[in-house]
Amino acid sequence: MLVIENLTKKYSKSDVKAVDGLSLEIENGEIFGFLGPNGAGKSTTIKCLTGILPFSEGDIKLDGISLLKNPIEVKMNIGYVPDTHVFYERLTGAEYINFMAGIYKVSEADRKNRFDKYVSMFRLNDAINDYIKSYSHGMRQKISIIGALIHNPKLWVLDEPLTGLDPQSAFDLKELMKQHCAEGNSVFFSSHVLEVVEKICDRVAIINKGKLVTVCNINELKEKRKDLSLEELFLSLTGESQ
């Protein structure tokens, strides 16, 4: 599905590499967790692979198509939920979702089905025709999620998606991730909370200071952490326990 090869990104205004030689491979139908402390380079990686940031070295391929060579085709198959939501505030939720469906060229029938399904799932029926301006943080997050899923993307990318969601919505979102994968798609999401990742991921990558620390499946992770507390495991893996 997704192959990241030796991704290196240095921001023009900084001298350190925010992401340094990162290589990852994500299979069809798996939920992949991207774990790391604040400032580790998670958002930077995600912005590179969604085509927002240009990068200096490496390549990113989705189903063999290179993001560098064919950005639009790749983006067409990605659904992205950013960590901060910039919206056109004077649109209604429904207008925003319709706009996204149009841009991703979703057929009328699919659009209607998915719209109904997700809107009622997130209990947005009452608010969907209000201006986004009036939405709370959680509602914005939900609208952003629906906008990212309306074209049923092969790869669903989420940046710290669980922050700010109420427990019920967080549960719904996790179910949605599982469901999306069950249909043969993949989910790639970042988090700085080990617990969340442990519960729903198939595999996990841990990143610190732009460098990949380890990639393992969830059982190996549990093995490694055995008697260690979450924090201790995290610190020992990222090499900051000393």
Place this chain on the structure above:
Amino acid sequence: MTFKSYLSLIKILLKNQYGIRFGKKTESKPLYPVETDSKKQINKKVLGAIGAIVLACILLFYIISISIILVPTFALNGLLSSLINIVVSAVQLIILFFGMVYMLPYLFFSKDSEFLQSLPLKKSVVFMAKFTLVYINELLISVAVLLPFLITVGIVSALNQIFIPVVFYINAIIIIILTPVLPLAVVSVIAFPFIYIINALKNKPFVSTVISTLFTIMFFVPVFFLSYGLNSAFSFEMSGDFVINESFKEVLNWFHNYMYPNNLICNSMLLESGIGGYFLSLIIYLALSFGFVFISIAISSLLYGRALSMNIEGAKGKKKTAKREKEFKTTKNTVFYLAKYNLKSLFKEPVFAMNIFSMPIMNIIVISFFCWIFTQQTGSVNQTAGDYFDFNFFTLGMCVYILSLTLSTGNYLAITPASIEGKNFYLIKTLPISYGEFVKSKLILADGLSIITIILASIPLWCLGRQNILNSILFPVVLILYALGINRFGLYFDFKNPRLNWSNYSEFKKSGLKLWRQMLVGIAVPVISVICCSFLSAVKIHYAIKSLIVFLPFIILSTILFFVFNGKVKNDVPIFIKNTE
């Protein structure tokens, strides 16, 4: 398919900007009926619509009355095409100004770049959609001014038996459509150095303040000298008749001859060089205009790509709040320290900085222009009763109108002193300062900007406006009084009900600022005054009485506002701050 995306992007941007909803066609049929209008919103819309209609009427009134006064005289002197050229060029100047203030941020600093970049759209499509939107905005200005003006020219000419060919109306449409093209090209060219400078200075508030001040002066100096030069060119002897003086004609002709490409289309619309000349000028005009379109698109799209990456990579959350806390020390002069700090942080946001600078600059330009255009007729007051029109006095009224309007509605530091803080506001509440000092620092900034603007704007009136001593003194004094009153009024209501839930400029604009009180009062008084003035210009009474009538509404209002709200600001506003949640 690319074109489809382009269209849906334009649609969404327009909806977002104007709340325009297009007739729903099959392709983008909404799945749920879009019913966004609750009762409240309808009320708001009605109020907004009434406001817009009133403003439009005022604008129409001016455009029509000015053309009624000017058209016959200019036409008789064979200067009709020059007149049209001047008006078209003036519109271009306005568009240029708006372009600098609104187009640059919209195209190159907008916060939606990251979102748009994540969509499967070509960069060029996104750019063209945004560029089209900028053009549409500028076209609105062009239509709003030139359409009524050109129609009035047609009608007034017909009434005065001045020949207007049919092609006039064809050319009128072409002019309206293509007028924004030249300023667009100029803005694109200027934008190049401008953006680099702004970006380089983003985090150096002191240097950027200095540079922006230099920019302001650079802008101001040529206007000033131009005004001076024009003034001496027109110090013609009193001629008793309503004629256009020779030196004025010379300058007009000079301007008209060099003001490409407007002169081509203006000449050809009156068939000044026959049918053959008509087509030749038209073709050259069109060619030049498309050249400008090409230049604008080429340069801005080049810039767009660079600004985009600067924008996205530079978009890292500015550690503004944290820095503010660290840098803050209580000093003896807390009030001034706060004011200084506040100003610094405002200059870090290019749009706020531009807004602050645009206030004096715009007034200087507009007032110089008014003084220049209206005082041309100074000596030509017709002696017969009924034809009397005191252009000097009319000039004064227009200048008072423009300046008072910007003072009451354009001073961000006065009408949104609390809201402009955004989320930082809560941080200020944690600082060890008294809220009274904080309010004082806000007042100093608001009054400071107003007073500087008034003084700078008085200079062209003094130099060019041909006012008597009484008016020259009353003008700044009364307006300063007015500013002091209206600033306290605006400050009071913004602190009473601040909108703090924003962290960048586009959110700020959309944060639902409640400004209707300030707008209502701030527009009503200038309008009353300017209507008085328009009538009084045609009446022969003692000049001191006239001046009093024009300034009286301001004196009364500002006295009331000052005394009512000065106390309230001192006593109530600190409590508002305390209670802000």
